[in-house]
Amino acid sequence: MSETREAVAQDDAARQDKLYRIRHSTAHIMAEAVLRIFPDAKFAIGPPIDNGFYYDFDLSRSLKPEDLTEIEKIMKQIVKEDHPFEKRVISRDEAKERFQGQPYKLELIDAIPPGDEVSLYTQSAFTDLCRGPHVDNTRRIHPNAFKLLSIAGAYWRGDEKRPMLQRIYGTAWEKPEQLKAYLDHLADVERRDHRKLGKELDLFSIHEEAGPGLIYWHPKGARIRVAIEDFWRQAHLAGGYDIVYSPHIGRSWLWETSGHLVNYKDIMYSPMEVDEQDYYVKPMNCPFHILMYKTQTRSYRDLPLRWSELGTVYRYERSGVLHGLLRVRGFTQDDAHIFCTPDQVEEEILEVLRFSLRIWRAFGFSDIKAYLATRPEKAIGEPERWESAIAVLRRAIEAEGLEYEVDEGGGAFYGPKIDLKIRDALGREWQMTTVQFDWNLPERFDMTFVDSDGKEKRPYMVHRALLGSIERFFGVLIEHFGGAFPVWLAPVQAVVIPVAPAFHDYAAAVAKSLSSKGFRVEADLSDNRMNAKIRSAQTQKIPYMLIVGGNEQDAGQVSVRTRNGDQMNGLPQEEFAALLDEKVKSRADV
Numbered sequence: 001m002s003e004t005r006e007a008v009a010q011d012d013a014a015r016q017d018k019l020y021r022i023r024h025s026t027a028h029i030m031a032e033a034v035l036r037i038f039p040d041a042k043f044a045i046g047p048p049i050d051n052g053f054y055y056d057f058d059l060s061r062s063l064k065p066e067d068l069t070e071i072e073k074i075m076k077q078i079v080k081e082d083h084p085f086e087k088r089v090i091s092r093d094e095a096k097e098r099f100q101g102q103p104y105k106l107e108l109i110d111a112i113p114p115g116d117e118v119s120l121y122t123q124s125a126f127t128d129l130c131r132g133p134h135v136d137n138t139r140r141i142h143p144n145a146f147k148l149l150s151i152a153g154a155y156w157r158g159d160e161k162r163p164m165l166q167r168i169y170g171t172a173w174e175k176p177e178q179l180k181a182y183l184d185h186l187a188d189v190e191r192r193d194h195r196k197l198g199k200e201l202d203l204f205s206i207h208e209e210a211g212p213g214l215i216y217w218h219p220k221g222a223r224i225r226v227a228i229e230d231f232w233r234q235a236h237l238a239g240g241y242d243i244v245y246s247p248h249i250g251r252s253w254l255w256e257t258s259g260h261l262v263n264y265k266d267i268m269y270s271p272m273e274v275d276e277q278d279y280y281v282k283p284m285n286c287p288f289h290i291l292m293y294k295t296q297t298r299s300y301r302d303l304p305l306r307w308s309e310l311g312t313v314y315r316y317e318r319s320g321v322l323h324g325l326l327r328v329r330g331f332t333q334d335d336a337h338i339f340c341t342p343d344q345v346e347e348e349i350l351e352v353l354r355f356s357l358r359i360w361r362a363f364g365f366s367d368i369k370a371y372l373a374t375r376p377e378k379a380i381g382e383p384e385r386w387e388s389a390i391a392v393l394r395r396a397i398e399a400e401g402l403e404y405e406v407d408e409g410g411g412a413f414y415g416p417k418i419d420l421k422i423r424d425a426l427g428r429e430w431q432m433t434t435v436q437f438d439w440n441l442p443e444r445f446d447m448t449f450v451d452s453d454g455k456e457k458r459p460y461m462v463h464r465a466l467l468g469s470i471e472r473f474f475g476v477l478i479e480h481f482g483g484a485f486p487v488w489l490a491p492v493q494a495v496v497i498p499v500a501p502a503f504h505d506y507a508a509a510v511a512k513s514l515s516s517k518g519f520r521v522e523a524d525l526s527d528n529r530m531n532a533k534i535r536s537a538q539t540q541k542i543p544y545m546l547i548v549g550g551n552e553q554d555a556g557q558v559s560v561r562t563r564n565g566d567q568m569n570g571l572p573q574e575e576f577a578a579l580l581d582e583k584v585k586s587r588a589d590v
């Protein structure tokens with residue numbers, strides 16, 4: 001590292017440490033405020049976290065949102081009262097004496113490893129069992145740079161058999177400007193929430209009563225999916241892939257052979273019995289592609305085979321972790337398997353990475369980071385094979401000039417992998433693409449190819465999911481664009497709005513003509529006033545509004561208004577069609 005970069009890194013570490021102390025200390029101050037309102041409160045833990053802190057309490061009644069306002073008010077007082085944070089190291093016995101009546105703290109004391117020191121931190125009237133570190137005085141906390149955010153239930157020690165506690169989350173910063181920026185960010189996250197936009201834009205729904213974690217794609221969501229899938233299929237065919245289809249269920253034989261019933265049974269849906277045989281809904285597509293591979297003797301000349309499938313799979317996830325489109329039980333992977341000779345694998349990996357980046361850029365994501373996962377402790381395959389495969393992955397990442405981190409020991413037992421994480425418009429990182437070596441399945445299924453020396457050898461197998469799952473990708477896409485999709489993805493690309501009922505026929509004709517050219521165009525012929533129609537189109541984030549009245553009708557034109565407020569009056573219909581075509585082809589915004 002250069003000296004300046006080192007200095008920056010140290011600076012960063014110091015800032016992180018400062019924020020850590022601020023957040024940790026604010027958690028203690030919040031605990032003191034809670035103690036003032038609830039003198040018999042029982043205290044659990046209160047750590048700093050990313051962007052803030054929380055504290056878990058056992059209280060005589062449920063907290064209400066108004067309580068947060070009151071607690072915050074008391075916190076501001078405590079801050080101004082100018083109390084030092086004082087550390088004291090005490091004996092275990094003294095600590096147990098000190099925390100009589102605080103069962104959670106007593107449990108924590110018992111959990112401190114023998115030999116470790118037991119320390120207390122005190123500010124004002126509140127003393128906590130705590131390792132620190134803290135700021136030196138409550139005045140180091142800016143009274144306008146923290147805020148309490150929410151109340152949640154949390155099991156003691158995350159164990160659902162232990163008591164349910166009340167958790168208060170808060171955020172804390174050095175300066176009020178930073179707090180404001182963070183709250184703005186949170187508001188933006190909330191505005192873009194795909195569950196909220198999914199409802200407002202009528203894209204998808206989930207029906208708990210019919211099965212949690214299963215996605216229903218409404219017509220407008222499905223239009224976007226069709227656009228994604230059409231693009232995906234064309235790109236794959238042009239990129240040297242074949243497309244295959246495989247069944248949704250397979251007999252237990254298949255999953256025993258693949259090892260899924262040993263390694264992944266807990267994520268598989270229970271079997272269904274047909275003809276006294278157990279059939280399982282597929283959690284992965286791989287074994288099906290392998291059976292297709294094995295229908296012929298494969299020569300080295302036939303390889304590589306690149307088989308892709310939009311394969312719908314089902315995996316059991318605990319209902320508590322399901323989250324909109326982002327964590328589901330049924331999803332469609334944009335899967336592919338590459339079967340190749342060991343000599344071909346490097347070029348194949350390079351090409352997979354190049355191809356992935358092309359696709360990501362087409363969807364408007366250019367901030368992409370790679371994570372290289374290496375050999376875990378328990379692994380199959382000789383160490384040399386791992387090393388050469390990891391070297392291949394590393395060379396591919398470097399050839400594409402990607403920033404990357406190495407996740408030492410983070411690979412699956414059957415091979416190393418690259419994960420790609422993309423950064424969205426809000427700066428959040430999402431793990432999407434996986435490129436994974438597999439030395440397990442070719443063995444289990446005894447896959448072979450005949451090499452140039454006439455000998456039967458094992459092919460290499462690489463799993464690759466690029467977007468990951470169409471459902472999760474859709475969720476990320478909705479939040480990234482905040483529902484204002486680029487023209488090529490927008491479910492309705494333009495809406496024709498007549499200024500008065502007299503122009504309904506012309507509006508319908510314009511919509512029909514554009515639709516016949518393959519664009520997604522509707523006419524709003526409702527009884528609403530023109531302004532209401534424009535508002536409704538804005539709410540739906542439709543890229544173009546085509547306003548038509550007498551002048552437009554006489555000249556065969558449209559007056560265009562974009563969702564960004566730009567205006568183009570008196571555009572001939574063909575010119576608008578050409579504009580739309582250009583935007584779709586370049587995958588641009590309006």
Ligand SMILES: [Zn+2]
Pocket residue numbers: 024028046121128129130131132
């Ligand atoms: Zn503490």
Ligand SMILES: [Zn+2]
Pocket residue numbers: 284285286335336337463464
């Ligand atoms: Zn696979």
